[in-house]
Amino acid sequence: GAVVSQHPSWVICKSGTSVKIECRSxxxxxxxxxxxxxxxxxxxxxxxxxxxxxxxxxxQGVEKDKFLINHASxxxxxxxxxxxHPEDSSFYICSASTVSQHYFGEGxxxxxx
Amino acid sequence: xxxxxxxxxFLSIQEGENLTVYCNSSSVFSSLQWxxxxxxxxxxxxxxVVTGGEVKKLKRLxxxxxxxxxxxxxxxxxxxxxxxxxxxxxxxxxxxxxxxNFGKGTSLLVTP
Numbered sequence: 001g002a003v004v005s006q007h008p009s010w011v012i013c014k015s016g017t018s019v020k021i022e023c024r025s026x027x028x029x030x031x032x033x034x035x036x037x038x039x040x041x042x043x044x045x046x047x048x049x050x051x052x053x054x055x056x057x058x059x060q061g062v063e064k065d066k067f068l069i070n071h072a073s074x075x076x077x078x079x080x081x082x083x084x085h086p087e088d089s090s091f092y093i094c095s096a097s098t099v100s101q102h103y104f105g106e107g108x109x110x111x112x113x
Numbered sequence: 114x115x116x117x118x119x120x121x122x123f124l125s126i127q128e129g130e131n132l133t134v135y136c137n138s139s140s141v142f143s144s145l146q147w148x149x150x151x152x153x154x155x156x157x158x159x160x161x162v163v164t165g166g167e168v169k170k171l172k173r174l175x176x177x178x179x180x181x182x183x184x185x186x187x188x189x190x191x192x193x194x195x196x197x198x199x200x201x202x203x204x205x206x207x208x209x210x211x212x213x214n215f216g217k218g219t220s221l222l223v224t225p
Contacts, residue, residue: 043217043218044156044215045215046212093155102146104155104156104157
């Protein structure tokens with residue numbers, strides 16, 4: 001089946017630094033990639049929708065200048081958390097979609113200290 | 114964002130019992146998906162329902178999509194400890210660019 005890989009699986013960074021998370025579709029080309037955020041014991045909240053070669057569409061309340069999304073190819077999207085703060089600590093999950101299916105990555109744990 | 118209400122939020126039952134999880138919305142979805150998620154992992158797709166009134170069975174799990182495509186239910190028969198996990202419903206709509214809008218989830222604990 002289709003595989004989506006996220007990297008890194010977990011990262012600890014200092015407050016004020018930036019962190020990049022990659023999302024790759026390994027054996028298919030994704031028309032669209034989505035980024036979600038999940039706090040402990042809560043559900044997934046959509047952050048942004050990303051299409052290859054165009055600017056991402058952000059959900060209300062998500063700062064586009066803080067969460068930079070680059071979608072350079074049909075198999076790779078990156079999320080950069082800029083000037084990270086402890087409240088940005090969360091589980092970040094991407095999904096890559098084709099016309100009929102969404103495929104989720106394994107998620108990336110971000111801890112900002 | 115189209116709101117999906119999922120209930121119950123928490124459920125603790127004993128092995129062998131039956132349970133039903135509900136997912137309701139005032140919006141119509143082109144499809145509705147059910148996922149199961151283990152701690153620290155991405156969600157895993159259980160089923161996709163697309164037709165109003167559709168019923169799908171996956172071993173002891175039965176999924177139903179409402180006639181109006183606004184609601185869905187997940188019924189588990191004779192629950193087992195291995196069923197423990199977070200169950201999420203997610204609706205897909207062209208109005209949201211086919212992004213998945215997730216319900217708040219149902220955390221299920223099945224004890225032996």
